[in-house]
Amino acid sequence: MGVVHIRMAANRRTFTDVQGTVLSAHKESTTEDKMSFYDSWSELYEQDVMILDYRAPVLAAESLAAVIHENRDKVLVLDVACGTGLVAKQLQRFGFHNFHGVDGSEGMLELARCKSIYQTLQKCMLDSELLPASSDSYDAVVIVGALSGGQVPPAILPELHRVTKTGGFVCMTTRNNTSNRLYKKQLQAVIEEMEQNRLWERVTVQEIEHWEKATTEAEQGSTYISGIIYLYRKLRSYD
Numbered sequence: 001m002g003v004v005h006i007r008m009a010a011n012r013r014t015f016t017d018v019q020g021t022v023l024s025a026h027k028e029s030t031t032e033d034k035m036s037f038y039d040s041w042s043e044l045y046e047q048d049v050m051i052l053d054y055r056a057p058v059l060a061a062e063s064l065a066a067v068i069h070e071n072r073d074k075v076l077v078l079d080v081a082c083g084t085g086l087v088a089k090q091l092q093r094f095g096f097h098n099f100h101g102v103d104g105s106e107g108m109l110e111l112a113r114c115k116s117i118y119q120t121l122q123k124c125m126l127d128s129e130l131l132p133a134s135s136d137s138y139d140a141v142v143i144v145g146a147l148s149g150g151q152v153p154p155a156i157l158p159e160l161h162r163v164t165k166t167g168g169f170v171c172m173t174t175r176n177n178t179s180n181r182l183y184k185k186q187l188q189a190v191i192e193e194m195e196q197n198r199l200w201e202r203v204t205v206q207e208i209e210h211w212e213k214a215t216t217e218a219e220q221g222s223t224y225i226s227g228i229i230y231l232y233r234k235l236r237s238y239d
């Protein structure tokens with residue numbers, strides 16, 4: 001009975017419910033609090049992001065598929081902050097099949113495990129730990145929906161670059177809404193510094209107008225917030 005009750009409640013989720021959940025996340029101050037938030041949101045996460053028309057996973061998958069045409073079944077992808085596995089699910093549609101995933105929330109990882117599409121899934125705190133991978137391991141590294149204030153800091157970028165093979169791709173997304181402007185500026189500063197040092201080169205930077213529905217009062221006039229997909233190719237390792 002209890003399970004049925006929860007399912008029925010989940011089916012009735014409205015935009016206002018989701019808005020309340022997302023706004024409550026902004027109040028979490030420490031990373032531990034944020035991970036507890038994701039643990040508790042994990043069961044409803046996919047349903048809720050559908051209500052928000054969260055398009056980042058499909059857009060990131062399309063952007064990677066646009067540059068990797070051949071042997072997609074052999075390409076090894078690291079999905080950083082994989083959550084419940086939405087990005088790998090979208091990449092599968094394009095013929096990618098080899099995925100490793102990392103995330104800091106055990107609840108989100110458990111949902112990703114249920115999809116049986118990742119070869120490995122590991123818990124990793126992305127603001128304090130190194131990625132659990134050797135240098136030059138992956139053909140592509142993706143991080144979607146996690147590069148924003150209070151989540152994964154821009155300092156992760158050299159780690160994303162380290163575990164990518166030379167010639168491989170790093171696909172990163174961030175939101176372009178008012179509350180994320182400062183973070184985005186800091187993120188872009190790191191991206192550009194690495195570009196100037198010829199550690200990677202820009203492949204595409206796409207601004208997407210309809211990223212997801214706005215949830216804060218200040219942004220709701222615009223209905224959707226915009227977002228950005230940065231796609232870079234690794235040129236060399238750090239000296």
Ligand SMILES: C[S@@+](CC[C@H](N)C(=O)[O-])C[C@H]1O[C@@H](n2cnc3c(N)ncnc32)[C@H](O)[C@@H]1O
Nearest residue numbers: 038081082083086104105125126144145146151
């Ligand atoms: C909005 S979800 C995005 C999940 C998935 N990439 C997607 O697009 O559906 C953000 C994910 O980042 C993870 N995350 C956020 N900050 C983190 C941190 N500092 N360390 C580890 N994981 C973190 C959360 O646990 C959550 O699963």
